[in-house]
Amino acid sequence: MEINKKFRNKSLAFVLPFMLLVGCGTTAQEKGQEDSSVKVSSSESNEEVKDTKAGENNRLPNVQILATGGTIAGGGESNTSTTDYKAGEVGVDELIKAVPEMKEIANVDGEQVVNIGSPDVTNEILLKLGKRVNELLASDNVDGIVITHGTDTLEETAYFLNLVVKSDKPVVVVGAMRPATAISADGPLNLYNAVKVASSKEARGKGTMVVLNDRIASARYVTKTNTTAPDTFKAEEMGYIGTIADDVYFNNTITRKHTTETDFDISTIEKLPQVDILYGHQNEGNYLFKAAVDADSKGIVYAGSGNGSMSEVADEAAKEAEDAGIEIVRSSRTGNGVVTPKDYISANSLNPQKARILLMLSLTKTEDKEKIQQYFDEY
Incomplete structure (x- = not known):
């Protein structure tokens, strides 16, 4: 994707965190296909996940990013448009490279599960994602997981994981309302904050969380409330469970059963009922x-x-x-x-x-x- 002159001269300061996304010359894989360039593929075992951690800072938590596409990985022709873009244009490697500050708070690896807009998430993808999350969290070398996702159906995937994940390690679902090419794109900070929450010891045992716009919400209570506004995800009736203001602050506890407390085990399920x-x-x-x-x-x-x-x-x-x-x-x-x-x-x-x-x-x-x-x- 080429950066036009107007974008380069007038808006560089606003989108510098995602310069690698729009100018690195690397395109994402075809829609719905796995990214062969990432460090860890979905077919690798937990032992292979351990190998990828060798030589990294053992004082930092290990966070795995599972990318599924969405606006956070979207790209458009105009840096002033927040609605005219294509979701899932950018691969997980570029997402990670664009926010190098994440390396200061966690050892981060990435894996491309799919690269699509979230309206195209199917039951088959939900099962694939849920099984992969459980597989990774069973490893002693994975301390938390961040899932990048389109916002349109983000709450559905997050709640699904809230019911089927069998670990008390943090699982954070994150997205963006503005594509990577837009002025003041919200993806970089949302992703950084998601990794910060997934790295937090205090985040354990809270079920699947949703992090956008400096808020931490339970997957059970949060929903998308606005078609285009960056502060669209709200927990109006029940409230957020925490906030991010440089540090991570948890304010409320979850009383609903989730993750290890539920009856649901998808390890042998190949198809969900319609x-x-x-x-x-x-x-x-x-x-x-x-x-x-x-x-x-x-x-x-x-x-x-x-x-x-x-x-x-x-x-x-x-x-x-x-x-x-x-x-x-x-x-x-x-x-x-x-x-x-x-x-x-x-x-x-x-x-x-x-x-x-x-x-x-x-x-x-x-x-x-x-x-x-x-x-x-x-x-």
């Missing part, structure tokens, strides 16, 4: 419920109005789907609040997209409605 989200609205029909039944869906999350409210049409269609063996979860499209128990399974305070994640994993363990409700109440 769960769909249906959005409630005025004048809705029953045909989407019927389509889910015909498509052999195993679960439906209904994003109802208010307190997960259903129209008479939706309620009748949901009962028919339930009779056909589909688990129904009531969530809310409002964005905040608890959906109180009534008919069907209540999502508690989970938004529809996270309710889908938990229902998928629940269905790998049981089809018992009461047990699934227990998962929603505890996780």
Whole structure:
């Protein structure tokens, strides 16, 4: 990618941390493909991970960065545009080189899992990522993991990992709202902060965390609230668990079960059950419920109005789907609040997209409605 004159003359000071990204002459691999140039490939064993640590500063924690693409690895033609760019243009090596300050706080290695926009994350990718995280954290030579990710579905991946990671070592998911080529790109500092949190001993046992905009949030409570603003990720109802102001400060504890406390083990799972989200609205029909039944869906999350409210049409269609063996979860499209128990399974305070994640994993363990409700109440 070539830097234009306007970018070079007027904006260099703002994007210097990502100069290597836009001018190094190295392009990322094709969309969705693994990067063969990184130090550690996803097929390497833990012993090989140990070998890559040889000769590094043994006084610093070892942090592995798993890259999946997204805006933080995006590039565009204009340094003034924050929306006109292509996600997943930059590989993990360039991300690491662009923030050399990370080497002062941790021994950092990188691995490219995929390089895509986050709307293209599939269940297969979630399983691949979750298994790799568990594999790496089982090594004594990995102290924490940072995952770079597109922001659009970041909260879903983070919550998935919050439920399936079997270690108390820190796992931090990070992204950016501005591509690497934009003025005042937020990716470099977000990535640095994520590595700092993953390096912190105080971060152990807190489940999967999301770090953006100097805030530390639990994957269980955080959500994207704005289409383009850098401060889009918020935990409005439950609050953040910490903040970063040069140092890392944790202020709140997590009471929901996560990581080693959950029942979910994906080590032998090759496929997750299909769960769909249906959005409630005025004048809705029953045909989407019927389509889910015909498509052999195993679960439906209904994003109802208010307190997960259903129209008479939706309620009748949901009962028919339930009779056909589909688990129904009531969530809310409002964005905040608890959906109180009534008919069907209540999502508690989970938004529809996270309710889908938990229902998928629940269905790998049981089809018992009461047990699934227990998962929603505890996780």
